[in-house]
Amino acid sequence: MATTTSRSCLQYLLHLAQDNLDFRLPEIKALLALRGKPFLPDANFKEKSPFWCLDGLCEEDVRGIMARSVCAKSALELWGHGKSHSELKTSLLNYPSANMLPFMQKDSTYRINVYTFNKTLEMADRIKRIDSLEYLPFEGTVSLKSPEHIFCLLEDYGTDPNNIPEHPDYIYFGRWIVDGQRELIRSHSVKSRHFIGNTSMDAGLSFIMANQAKVKENDLVFDPFVGTGSLLVACSQFGAYVCGTDIDYNTIHGKGRSSRKNQKWRGPDENIRANLRQYGTEKMYLDVMVSDAAKPVWREAELFDAIITDPPYGIRESTRRTGSHKDITKPPDGIYAESHVPVSQAYHLSDIFTDLLHFSAHHLVMGGRLVYWLPVHRPEYCEEMLPLHPSLQLISNCEQTLSSHTSRRLITMEKIKKPEELEGLAHLTDPRFCPYQGHNAFREKYFSGVNKRCGKDEEKSDVSGE
Ligand SMILES: C[S@@+](CC[C@H](N)C(=O)[O-])C[C@H]1O[C@@H](n2cnc3c(N)ncnc32)[C@H](O)[C@@H]1O
Structure with a gap:
């Protein structure tokens, strides 16, 4: 040298x-x-x-x-x-x-x-x-x-x-x-966090995600599957304004059953805002709201400097989205009236990721980054499975092994061009842009017994996704 x-x-x-x-x-x-x-x-x-x-x-x-x-x-x-x-x-x-x-x-x-x-x-x-x-x-x-x-x-x-x-x-x-x-990993550990859930993201990985997203001071960061807001905590620590959505009313409002041992119900102040307050970054908190990622409520604009998220993987329950009039189908057994609107319906993993990329292509600023976790069945995984979008360039793809047969991959993409009207629509049906055909098969494979090689502990590993 x-x-x-x-x-x-x-x-x-x-x-x-x-x-x-x-x-x-x-x-x-x-x-x-x-x-x-x-x-x-x-x-x-x-x-x-x-x-x-x-x-x-x-x-x-x-x-x-x-x-x-x-x-x-x-x-x-x-x-x-x-x-x-x-x-x-x-x-x-x-x-x-x-x-x-x-x-x-x-x-x-x-x-x-x-x-x-x-x-x-x-x-x-x-x-x-x-x-x-x-x-x-x-x-x-x-x-x-x-x-x-x-x-x-x-x-x-x-x-x-x-x-x-x-x-x-x-x-x-x-x-x-x-x-x-490294001290941030200890000081922000979820073990001592005010508001936590079953799938709260580990502090170290949350900071890694914020870094890979190139989050910087005064950025606007959005998490569409916000849960208990661990990713907002990390981004606010680096000076970004943060907001998020989640389909779960109780999570957004800090109500319902507690995830803590020896505590049945969440306390009055167990919410995402209180988490940011705990670390002195409450001033960076914009808000969170109940919303279905399948039906985004944002006006068409390049709003966010980064979108950083941990979508549900369907491990603890199947992934759901809200129903709508468009989903009315004639019930085979005639139990429901033809006008019945389902409260919720399955949200296939492949649709979650297709929607997430589509949303990011439209709502990220140019050069903005999307950082998210993709669950994969390791024996079948190949890079060709990664969801694609013509406006988003793949920057990195890192594996975190969950079990002998499953892992999740941290995917970082950067917006390199504006989505064109036709491309935006085409990608929804074009298999070139949504090759990840995981549907809910990841869940079936997770539970198929192939994960049990290492015994019970492995089943309990933090899979975070639901
Ligand atoms: C893996 S968790 C996110 C955990 C979060 N990163 C944390 O640290 O707490 C996935 C979240 O997605 C939410 N979710 C599931 N389906 C959704 C949908 N269709 N739209 C929005 N949020 C949804 C779940 O309620 C859950 O809180």
């Missing part, structure tokens, strides 16, 4: 968390895109590695990404790296001293942290590692408690816990700049 030669072309190292692996690249790419920056990894880039070296950025870019990322733990200004400690030494001695010296002055304080990935080091070995860096021109005083500058030595022992090498595969050294937003 080329050594950096001036502060204007520094290399930065991201230290990523080893969960939600599939979601990390789309998150970081989206956050870079928000700043108008491309993703430029170095030649050694491995997507599954916890360490990524990035080029073409300045410290402000790195701070901007880390102010949003829940996939990245921390970021360093990379000073040196190599396959062994002697390669690291050569690399560090070649690093321009003009880049280092401002952080090594006599009157400064510093600390060196040692991190190892896939191996635990004894304290004595950590100290040895620190002592071995004596060739670096540290002039300042060590302060373990409140140092002005923190330096990190990171040793990567690969990703196979059953085959841990004696020596690290790769070593990095650099100046710590900033941590990511």
Whole structure:
């Protein structure tokens, strides 16, 4: 790898968390895109590695990404790296001293942290590692408690816990700049959330969705299947105005049975507004209302900067939409009058996604993003199954495995052109645009017994969809 030669072309190292692996690249790419920056990894880039070296950025870019990322733990200004400690030494001695010296002055304080990935080091070995860096021109005083500058030595022992090498595969050294937003996962955990339901979206995934949607300050974000508003909570945290709809009156009005253990009914203030209040973002709450996503109530306009949602998958009950006069069919057994209007009827999964894409193509601003979950039966899944729309470009498609045979895929699409009148109508019947023929078969497959390989826990896994 080329050594950096001036502060204007520094290399930065991201230290990523080893969960939600599939979601990390789309998150970081989206956050870079928000700043108008491309993703430029170095030649050694491995997507599954916890360490990524990035080029073409300045410290402000790195701070901007880390102010949003829940996939990245921390970021360093990379000073040196190599396959062994002697390669690291050569690399560090070649690093321009003009880049280092401002952080090594006599009157400064510093600390060196040692991190190892896939191996635990004894304290004595950590100290040895620190002592071995004596060739670096540290002039300042060590302060373990409140140092002005923190330096990190990171040793990567690969990703196979059953085959841990004696020596690290790769070593990095650099100046710590900033941590990511992993703390949001704990502070916004649904376990301590005021208003929750059976399908409340996990905090980490909600923030990942908001990041992939490139949600930014003063955006207007809409969730058509809002439930308890977990996605609105995440988007409001990033400064967006939020609103949503749900077919369920009780959910929207915070009434009915509670999802909490030891509590039969929801309390008087268990609603989405109270959730935002809990996190100090109530001022970003516009409103939510009872509405059927199959019959959107919005005027024809490019209203939303992002549409971010978790539609029902029909796991806990079959998916429903409201009935209408158009749905009147002659009852076979003559029980109902011919004018009977059904209160609700099946809402096939394929229709849910076709409607969602159609709605997004019409109501997103140009460049706005749709981020949603698509349930799939893994043995049958192929990329050709993804719902398409001529106005929406696929940006990313990440899998979260739910069981041996089922998963849900987080789909991110961006509006690239206005829908044309005819295209808008054609896509409803054209199989090229709605190849996802899941109907309610996902539900049948989920319950067909093929999921039980891992026993009961797997049946209970958070499938979120209903
Ligand atoms: C998976 S849940 C959403 C959970 C939500 N993300 C949360 O964090 O609480 C799906 C939601 O879609 C709603 N829903 C089902 N059919 C609908 C329809 N036809 N129109 C609007 N909402 C619907 C359900 O009432 C449910 O609240």
